[in-house]
Amino acid sequence: MSRSANPSDRSGSGGYRPSGRERWAGAGSATAILALLASLVMLAPAVTAPQAEQQALRLFDLPPEESAVPEPEPKAAQPAAQPRKPVPPRTSTAPSTPAAPSPLQSPARQAASSPSAAPPQLAAPSLPEQASPQPIAPSAPVRTREPANVRDSYASALWSHINTRRPRGVRIRGEAVIAFTVDRGGAVHDVSLDRSSGNPLLDRLALRTVTRAAPMPAPPAALAGSALRFTITVSFDQTTNR
Amino acid sequence: MTMFDARRPVAALRLALICGATLPALPAMAQDATALPPVEIGSDPASAQTVDRDTLARDSATSSDTAETITRIPGVSAYGAGGVSSLPTIRGLDNGRVSILVDGVKIDEVCPNNMNPPLSYTDPQTVESISVLTGVTPVSMGGDTIGGAISVNTADPKFAGPEATLVTGRVSAFYRSNGDAFGGAANVTVATDSLSLTYDGSYTQSDNYDGGGDAGVVRSTEYAKTDHSLTLGALTGAGLFTLRGGIQRAPYEGFPNQHMDMTDNQSWFLNGRYQGYFGWGDVDFTAHYRDTDHEMNFLADKGGIADGGMPMLGEGHTAGYRLAVSIPVSSRDTVRFGSELHHQWLNEWWPPVAGSMMMGPNTFININAANRDRLGTYAEWEAQWSDTVKTTIGIRNDQVWMNTGDVAPYGTGMMQMADVAAAAAFNAADRDRHDSNWSGSAMLDWEAAQGVAFELGYAHKVRSPNLYERYSWGRGAMASQMIGWFGDGNGYVGNLNLTSESADTVSAAVTFSGGVETPWSLRISPWYTHVDDYIDVVKIADLTDMMGMPSGFVQLQFTNGEARFYGVDLSGAVELLRNDAGGHLRVEAAASWLQGDNLADDAPLYHQMPFNASLGLHYMSGTGFDGHVEIEGVADKTRVDATRNEPQTDGYVLANIGAGYTISGFRIGVDVSNLFDKEYALPLGGVSLGDRRATGVLRPVPGRGRSFNVSLSKSF
Structure with missing residues (x-):
């Protein structure tokens, strides 16, 4: 049995066919638009703005190896395995659902026992006794007089503030680390790319994740004397693609 | 307040110079940096x-129908159709009323029976992800629809790290015992840090499947199709450019x-x-074109073409663009606006059959160079009032223009009189239509407490009739029975006087979560939806066969209700x-209940899914082994649309059950679907016209019987 219909069915129908002009008008216009896009691609290397921007930012990059004090090492904090969501990915709701407990109340025990748990859980910035490799740097001598839990709870509030205002991804995986300073009023300064994702698009989105969240919540008075410098890892599509 | 402005190189430079002067102070600052948890x-x-x-990947061993893979989401079900062409419905609203985008592009039907719906151009073997909105859809996610939204993502470009070359991909193959179905797919990406080329291809075919228990073979369920595409991605200083082209061929279904x-x-x-991300905002622009040639006839079960x-025959073109701009105005506000043009062109004609009294001597022109052009415009404001409260409010207008040329019946013989008169009336009528549709949506997200989140949404959405609802014109029994995507065998007649339908939807959701040892x-x-001017049908005639005897089918005309x-x-x-x-054992459960009422005749609406629920146990060892057991139950379908002679179906x-093992990128999976070979009828499967020729009985389409499925894949 011949499954495809006889090709002559198409042409043998009394010549009733769409006109060639109709047929190609759409194709032509689409091609023209695509050609325009393609020419933009060709021209694009000349547009070096983002590179310049990065270079400028890198001027005050702070290489971690220069740190005298054990700096929070982002790589250690990255789960080697796929970060998993606590809720099934099978038809799971997107990451913003409250399924992941906020870092404030995240159990230290869980964080310690399963280092590959979902980062927002793992990364509980509170609870000084926690064994997690993440994420609060040991207090530098300069701020020994300030209560650690004040700083940690402010860090938690800051994370929550940035996290709720995070942008949508672009279906490309990657990870960038952004450093920034928060002043007494909550304004953000010295936003820099601490570690590039290797993708200028993601780097820019990561920078914007911080800049667009400004102004941040004003730090509590107890922290007023210290320079509030933070780093944050912005992780793109680690759980959604493949 | 001042903020370092990362988008202005000059400012950055100035700041850098200032910082440079105080460089010795920097190491002290570095020590102070506190690492926040990742976002x-x-x-x-x-x-x-x-x-x-x-x-x-797991589901592709069980089904080659992308629409079927999303029916596990509560509120989503599917009208049965061809083996790769089910028509998804969300919360009672069918395929034409929900937004279905493949890589951000709407794909038009080129068939009076909707045999080539958007998801038939995708294959679960190669799809990357599917996201589904069952509740209120923001206006930025599409116009000209009144229900939820389905968004399928296929090959997103991948890039290598700096100075590196990436070669990645996967190949897979499967076999299903029921219907001797098999298929394979390949996905290969070669990329540098700025250029990416991906090939994506799949093939799948199946013979007729056997129903469960004693249902026997279900005729006219065979299919074969293949899809191939190339995606070129370029990451430049100006943004991400993606060019994707592909072909599909489905020789029989x-x-x-x-x-x-x-x-x-x-x-x-x-x-x-083009996707550009700047300090001031985002630009996302897509231009698209598609050309489709479509042929229908009879496969062997329906008599063949000897x-x-x-x-x-049908031919359709779609061309258009989508532009979306998103601007973060402040830490609280984001403004989005967009513009969208969608041009649809359709020709559909039925060549004469030599020696046939009914189907000759001329070409039956069903749709003559019809166009349906839509220009959509929207603006949306998203406000993050606090860390726990967010609102999104949008307004949208869609201008829709439709027109079509003169039509013609097969001839002017005695048996063609109904169509002759209908064509004359249609050709004499003014067929130029213009609709201006206003839509709006408002959503509130509120995280009331740790582990308690509320969503509340309201939308007013408007959809214009499609080309077949407005421009199908044949009044003969046979001509009208060629129209319709409802699977009921009835005849459908279009209606030039149709107006747009408008829906008001309220949807709420509360999510509780918690647990430390056992996260849950x-x-x-x-949810509730009311649709004014809902496009349904009224009966205009009982249909007869060629001998003039009642055929059991009815002729229906689209009408606003x-x-x-x-x-x-x-x-x-x-x-x-x-x-x-990293292993885990997880229980998942879902349930869905809905009711659809036709308020014009106080009767149930057609094809509303009865109560259904599922329970699954999923295990992953973390060392390569995975397994699952699933149970799904569906209640009796007793609320049926008498107007269309919709059959009742029994619950089931x-x-x-299935298991798999993964080692160094290889995965072998074995599963059994319909383990106990349960005989059942698909609640939204329609009537089995494919079987009637052989058996003389018109039964509801039976569901698939037991199938042993094997799949193999290798990622690299």
């Missing part, structure tokens, strides 16, 4: 439910619930997309165990 950024809408690649089968479908497309059969979540979502839908969706999950190797419970 995880996803690409799917926050309130969407997503079926990810791993799930799709049986439709058990249609009078016709698809005997060929060929389609090619070219999409270009005597000429009944060829029905529960989501409860009640009024409808109401309401229901509740539930889903939950508990993680019972978790081990250090199915069990599926």
Whole structure:
């Protein structure tokens, strides 16, 4: 049995066919638009703005190896395995659902026992006794007089503030680390790319994740004397693609 | 307040110089830096439910129908159709009323039976992810629809790290015992840090499947199709450019619930997309074109084409663009606006059959160079009032212009009189239509407390009739029975006087979550939709066969009515165990109940899914082994649409079981679907016209019987 219909069915129908002009008008216009896009691609290397921007930012990059004090090492904090969501990915709701407990109340025990748990859980910035490799740097001598839990709870509030205002991804995986300073009023300064994702698009989105969240919540008075410098890892599509 | 402005190189330079002068002070600052926990950024809408690649990979061994893979989401079901062409419905609203985008592009039907719907151009073997919004859809996610939204993502470009070359991909193959179905797919990406080329291809075919128990073979369920595409991505200083082109060929696909089968479908497309992300905001622009040639006739179960059969040919073009701009105005506000043009062009004609009194001597012109052009414009404001409260409010207008040329019946013989008169009336009528449709949406997200989140949404959405609803004109029994995507065998007649239908939807959801040792979540979502001018049907005649005897089918005409839908969706999950190797044992459950009422005749609406629920146990060892057991149950369907002679169906419970093992990128999976070979009728499967010729009995289309499925894949 011949499954495809006889090709002559198409042409043998009394010549009733769409006109060639109709047929190609759409194709032509689409091609023209695509050609325009393609020419933009060709021209694009000349547009070096983002590179310049990065270079400028890198001027005050702070290489971690220069740190005298054990700096929070982002790589250690990255789960080697796929970060998993606590809720099934099978038809799971997107990451913003409250399924992941906020870092404030995240159990230290869980964080310690399963280092590959979902980062927002793992990364509980509170609870000084926690064994997690993440994420609060040991207090530098300069701020020994300030209560650690004040700083940690402010860090938690800051994370929550940035996290709720995070942008949508672009279906490309990657990870960038952004450093920034928060002043007494909550304004953000010295936003820099601490570690590039290797993708200028993601780097820019990561920078914007911080800049667009400004102004941040004003730090509590107890922290007023210290320079509030933070780093944050912005992780793109680690759980959604493949 | 001042803020360092990362987008202005001059400012950056100035700041850098200042900082440079005080460089010795910097190490002290570095010591002070506190690392915040990572922020995880996803690409799917926050309130969407997503079926990810791993799930799709497993499901592709069981089904080649992308629409079927999303029916596990509560509130989503599908009209049965061809083996790769089910028509998804969300919360009672069918395929044409929900937004379905493949890589951000709407794909138009080129068939009076909707045999080549958007998801038939995708294959679960190659799809990356599918996200589904069942509740209120923001206006930025599309116009000209009144229901939820389905968004399929295929090959997203991947890039290598700096100075590196990336070669990655996967190949896979499967076999299903029921229907001797098999298929394979390949996905290969070669990329540098700025250029990426991906090939994506799949093939799948199946013979007729056997129904469960004593249902026997279900005729006209065979199919074959292949899809191939190339994606070129370029990452530049100006943004991400993606150019994607592809072809599809489906040489045959049986439709058990249609009078016709698809005997060929060929389609090619070219999409270009630009995504730019700047300090001030985002730009996302897509231009797209698709050309489709479609043929229907009879496959062997319906008599074949030895005597000429009944060829029905269609050709369609789609061209358009989508532009979306998103501007973060402050830490609280984001403004989005967009513009969208969608041009649809359609020709459909039925060549004469030599020697046939009915189907000759001329070409039957069903749709003559019809166009449906839509220009959509929207603005949306999203406000993050605090860390726990967010609102999104949008307004949208869609201008829709439709027109079509003169039509013609097969001839002027005695048997063609109904069509002769209908064509004359149609050609004399003014067919130029213009609709201006205003839509709006408002959503509130509120995280009331730790582990308790509320979503509340309201939308007013408007959809213009499609080309077939307005411009199908044939009044003869046979001509009208060639129209319709309802799988009921009835005849459908268009209506030039149709107006747009407008829906008002309220949807709420509350999600509870918690647990330390055993993380759990529960989501409860009640919803209500009222549709003014709902496009349904009224009966205009009982149909007769060629001998003048009643055929049991009716002739229906599209008309504006009024409808109401309401229901509740539930889903939950508990993680019972978790081990250090990343393994876990999880229970998942979902349930969905809804009711659809036709308020014009106070009767049930057609094809509303009865109460259904599922329970699954999923295990991953973390060392390569995975396994699952699933039970799904569907209640009796007793609320049926008498106007269309919709059959009732009995409730049923199915069990599926499967296991897989993964080692160094290889995965072998074995599963059994419908483990106990339960005999059942698909609640939304329509009537089995494919079987009637052989058996003389018109039964509801039976569901698939037991199938042993094996799949193999290798990622690299």
